[in-house]
Amino acid sequence: LAKTTQPISMDSYEGQEVNITCSHNNIATNDYITWYQQFPSQGPRFIIQGYKTKVTNEVASLFIPADRKSSTLSLPRVSLSDTAVYYCLVGDPARSGGYNKLIFGAGTRLAVHP
């Protein structure tokens, strides 16, 4: 399974754009890149998933360069409520008999300040 590397922590201020980059040098051809968000005392929540180029939804954007060895989660105009841990995961849903054994690392702790 592909190993991911993310910054341990980041700080930002309300209204700013936050970009969290994840490195996944040994990503496989069929791997998808998935990001989750976790608030204290809650289970993780799916944010966005992509395979290549750019994906955007109502919450975030995901930028994936052509070599796919990294990806960047972009959160536009963050607020205090975006303070959370963000996890980057890579995996292939076709492996392991159809179940994608996603591996959660330590994630990136984002603190948004007033």
Added chain:
Amino acid sequence: NAGVTQTPKFQVLKTGQSMTLQCAQDMNHEYMSWYRQDPGMGLRLIHYSVGAGITDQGEVPNGYNVSRSTTEDFPLRLLSAAPSQTSVYFCASSPGTSGSVISYNEQFFGPGTRLTVL
């Protein structure tokens, strides 16, 4: 829909005791899984299931058993609790093969069970 529910929310056990953590989902999801999260750490996969009657081990299966007799329920059994099993346990489900590719990776998590073993 209630989504993924877990009971109990909190539990304190003594070393050597056994217990079952309950997990249920009402979304007709094929895939279900159990994770544990230690303080300041990411989640580690314990066991997972790709459908009723089918289970397999994750990263840290020792000391835990699972079964999947119905689509809805996926209980986790601690055979003989140890202090090293003190953790927060999360159950998750995802649509699996019944949905699009994204459905494999979009897991829906329950609120967690905070377990302390003395």
